[in-house]
Amino acid sequence: MFREAAEAASVVASQFVANRDVLAGLAADLRLRPPAFVATCARGSSDHAATYAKALFETQLGVVTASVSPSIGSVYRVPQRLGDALFIAISQSGRSPDLLRNAEAARAAGARVVALVNVEDSPLAALADVVVPLHAGPERSVAATKSYLASLSALLQLVALWSDDFALLDALERLPNAMRAAWDCDWSPAGEGLAGAHNLFVLGRGLGLGAAQEAALKFKETCGLHAxxxxxxxxxxxxxxxxxxxxxxxxxxxxxxxGTGTRALAREFRARGAQVWLASCGGEADLPVPPAPHAACAPLLLVQSFYRMVNALSLARGHDPDTPPHLNKVTETV
Known part of the structure; x- marks a missing residue:
């Protein structure tokens, strides 16, 4: 987990180059034929990337985005009205039967199906109109790290090209170095404070909510800590x-x-005597993160710093972050 998470900045840098043509083509088509809305479909860490996608599409493009429950298509088998939609399926393996069933149903309904997937020759990729490879490379740790961040960066590049936003396009150039700096940030105060914890809340908002969801999952699966x-x-x-x-x-x-409301909440919880760690990009914080080249980049920096801390916390609590109990690298749900 440590080694793979440390590779994330290099993965993102190479992904931006490798995917530029396919995403520029998709962006041009989306400008020519704008979708009525965006529907995402994913599970696990990939669904946390979908949470980020919702905030990203809605804040940067003004396009309503909703998460489609995989069970609707795979278990209930109720057709959805997706004819004018952009349907984005996010998966590391591209093999889970429920995602495949929903992608098939979306294509049959007339949606444009885009697959963000790490395995380019997967069944999900074969179903998609457009395949956006994550280019994360092999990921052996059960806990997804670089593939999660690669999902976020692929979404970010798509939105930057779709919106043709110069500020966001410029931020992509600076993001990998910011991620490298984020990896070097010292979050040990949180790791030390949580060594004996049993429960905690992880809070984010808007573009940062998916990062909070991802952090809570990693606490559970790598540290045995209910979050x-x-x-x-x-x-x-x-x-x-x-x-x-x-x-x-x-x-x-x-x-x-x-940010104003989030920091006010931190002060309120501290006044109650809660044990609070505030992580912030470039501002006063208990847990430092480098300044983000764009607000939409901040979740990648926060998560990158978090991964290093949670790996250390897992080891300190006597766990193996690479092989959490009862879990497999590829989870295939129906």
């Missing part, structure tokens, strides 16, 4: 009743319009 991810707005609707003296909270501060 729940919430929007820093949604946590106020009930869950925050649990936050009191000593309760651990990791807060991922997104450097955009959501």
């Amino acid at each position: 729940e991810a919430y929007s820093s707005a949604e946590v106020k609707h009930g869950p925050m009743a649990l936050v009191g003296p000593g309760f651990p909270v990791l807060i991922l501060d997104q450097p955009d319009e959501t």
